[in-house]
Amino acid sequence: GNSVTQMEGPVTLSEEAFLTINCTYTATGYPSLFWYVQYPGEGLQLLLKATKADDKGSNKGFEATYRKETTSFHLEKGSVQVSDSAVYFCALSDDNTNAGKSTFGDGTTLTVKP
Amino acid sequence: DAGVIQSPRHEVTEMGQEVTLRCKPISGHNSLFWYRQTMMRGLELLIYFNNNVPIDDSGMPEDRFSAKMPNASFSTLKIQPSEPRDSAVYFCASGTRAGDTQYFGPGTRLTVL
Numbered sequence: 001g002n003s004v005t006q007m008e009g010p011v012t013l014s015e016e017a018f019l020t021i022n023c024t025y026t027a028t029g030y031p032s033l034f035w036y037v038q039y040p041g042e043g044l045q046l047l048l049k050a051t052k053a054d055d056k057g058s059n060k061g062f063e064a065t066y067r068k069e070t071t072s073f074h075l076e077k078g079s080v081q082v083s084d085s086a087v088y089f090c091a092l093s094d095d096n097t098n099a100g101k102s103t104f105g106d107g108t109t110l111t112v113k114p
Numbered sequence: 115d116a117g118v119i120q121s122p123r124h125e126v127t128e129m130g131q132e133v134t135l136r137c138k139p140i141s142g143h144n145s146l147f148w149y150r151q152t153m154m155r156g157l158e159l160l161i162y163f164n165n166n167v168p169i170d171d172s173g174m175p176e177d178r179f180s181a182k183m184p185n186a187s188f189s190t191l192k193i194q195p196s197e198p199r200d201s202a203v204y205f206c207a208s209g210t211r212a213g214d215t216q217y218f219g220p221g222t223r224l225t226v227l
Contacts, residue, residue: 034215043118043205043218044157089157093214100145100209101170102216106156 002027006090006105013080013112021075021108023064023090031092033057033066033073034102038087047075047088080112116140118219120206126225132194135222138187139208147216148181148191149205157205163189196226 007022025033032051036044048057053068062077073090090105119138127133139146147162161171163183171181178197183189193200203223207216 032214036218043207043220044216045218046215049215093216100211100214100216101147101159101162104157 002031002092002094002103004090004092004103004105006088007108009107010109010111013110015082015112015114016079017112019075019077019080019084019110021088021090021110023073023075023105025071025073025090025092025103027071027092027094029094031094033064034091034093035062035064035073035075036089036091036104038089038107040086044089080110082112082114085110085112118206118208118217120204120219120222122222123220124223124225126227127196128227129197130195131226132192133196133200133224133226135191135204135206135224137189137191137206137219139189139206140217141187143208143210143217144186145209145211146183146189147207147209148189149207150202151205151221152202160191193224196224198226200224201226 003026005024034049035047037047038044048059050057050066053066056065064073064075087107087109089107091102093102121136145164148160150158160173161181166183181191203221205218205221207218209216
């Protein structure tokens with residue numbers, strides 16, 4: 001079955017530091033890959049996505065590249081801000097699942113200190 | 115667009131009482147998902163519907179949990195009787211098709227005393 005493994009947290013960084021959160025996946029088909037972000041007290045919201053190999057998703061300074069050869073979708077940001085403190089979830093959606101069901105990683109908590 | 119709407123936002127109840135959580139998906143979305151989130155177990159998929167039909171309820175923890183989707187714009191998750199270990203944040207999400215984004219509601223924080 002499908003699975004997503006992401007870097008264990010929590011991760012604590014100083015403002016303006018470089019961020020990497022690793023994510024690898026196992027899937028039977030050709031999934032779309034996502035990063036969702038959850039701010040305190042809120043639901044998950046889409047941060048970025050990529051739908052095929054070598055695609056790069058980007059948003060708000062965050063980037064992730066769909067690497068089929070290494071089955072990875074690592075999240076990066078060159079300079080984090082205090083406002084980036086949140087929980088980040090890597091996810092995949094297999095196109096064999098007509099209902100759009102997604103498989104989520106366990107989430108990585110990021111704290112950015114001023 | 116109003117996004118996914120959940121009610122109530124907070125619910126405090128006593129053990130043994132019935133609890134009903136409500137969700138209105140985004141108009142035009144044909145898939146609906148119920149999740150539970152706790153510190154210990156993380157984010158768990160409980161059940162999901164496609165075109166109002168339950169597709170997979172294998173994540174529903176016990177027979178005390180039930181979910182319905184009587185029409186395309188409304189779903190309920192019911193717990194009867196509730197227990198303290200059901201305390202969690204319950205999220206509803208909606209989507210359109212395979213490979214697409216899920217849109218989450220703000221969640222219902224349930225506390226069972």
